[in-house]
Amino acid sequence: MNNSYSYDKFIIEILYEDDHIAILNKPSGLLTHKKNTHDDSPNLQSSLHNKFNIDDDEELKEGIVHRLDKDTSGILIFALNRKSAKYFSDLFSERKIEKIYEAIVIGEPKDNEGIFENHLEEDGKTYLAETKYKIIKRLPNDLTHIELRPTTGRKHQLRIHCKLNGFPILGDNKYYLPISKVYKNENNLILHAKKIIFNDQNGVLVKVEAKLPKYFFNYI
Numbered sequence: 001m002n003n004s005y006s007y008d009k010f011i012i013e014i015l016y017e018d019d020h021i022a023i024l025n026k027p028s029g030l031l032t033h034k035k036n037t038h039d040d041s042p043n044l045q046s047s048l049h050n051k052f053n054i055d056d057d058e059e060l061k062e063g064i065v066h067r068l069d070k071d072t073s074g075i076l077i078f079a080l081n082r083k084s085a086k087y088f089s090d091l092f093s094e095r096k097i098e099k100i101y102e103a104i105v106i107g108e109p110k111d112n113e114g115i116f117e118n119h120l121e122e123d124g125k126t127y128l129a130e131t132k133y134k135i136i137k138r139l140p141n142d143l144t145h146i147e148l149r150p151t152t153g154r155k156h157q158l159r160i161h162c163k164l165n166g167f168p169i170l171g172d173n174k175y176y177l178p179i180s181k182v183y184k185n186e187n188n189l190i191l192h193a194k195k196i197i198f199n200d201q202n203g204v205l206v207k208v209e210a211k212l213p214k215y216f217f218n219y220i
Contacts, residue, residue: 007047015075016208020084020201022052025210026076028188032067048078065089069156071171074101074193075210087201092153100195101148101158102136102212104219105167108144109135116161120154129154131161137220143170145220147194158191170219188215 013025031043079085
């Protein structure tokens with residue numbers, strides 16, 4: 001199944017839906033959660049209120065069992081009830097969900113595939129974070145189309161990993177401010193949650209993929 005709904009200026013695709021979950025394709029520029037109860041900035045949580053007829057803000061928040069940065073596009077799971085929210089929260093905690101991202105980075109990793117391992121700070125503590133990478137295609141203008149598979153889940157892990165290892169993500173205005181005229185007019189973070197793989201409550205293997213946003217094709 002693949003349908004969509006409108007919210008504010010955004011079109012949100014529903015890539016998969018059953019009795020337990022909906023898997024959405026979040027557009028870049030849309031917050032995942034409300035910043036606070038009084039915040040009226042466009043956010044995915046508020047969009048789900050009308051789409052799925054859920055009035056309880058706490059239930060909505062619990063249903064979003066993982067998150068994407070505002071500027072990251074792609075796949076996001078929404079649990080349609082608290083039992084499913086618990087199941088998928090546990091899957092994420094136990095690292096039993098595989099997430100695959102695609103990005104365009106500035107620079108060219110020497111090896112076609114490998115692992116980024118760095119200690120990252122979060123909430124005043126330091127954790128070892130790991131991301132597997134594989135080059136999809138080396139592009140003109142010192143750019144590389146790359147696949148990223150995080151095996152841990154630290155905040156902004158992919159953006160920080162790429163920056164620390166010498167390959168910042170194109171359009172990342174938080175961790176890298178490009179100075180080249182080739183890049184400085186890019187208004188999008190070129191990072192997309194492309195695919196997710198997991199076993200559902202019935203033990204069935206589910207694989208869902210979200211097509212790349214149009215702005216990726218300015219480069220690939």
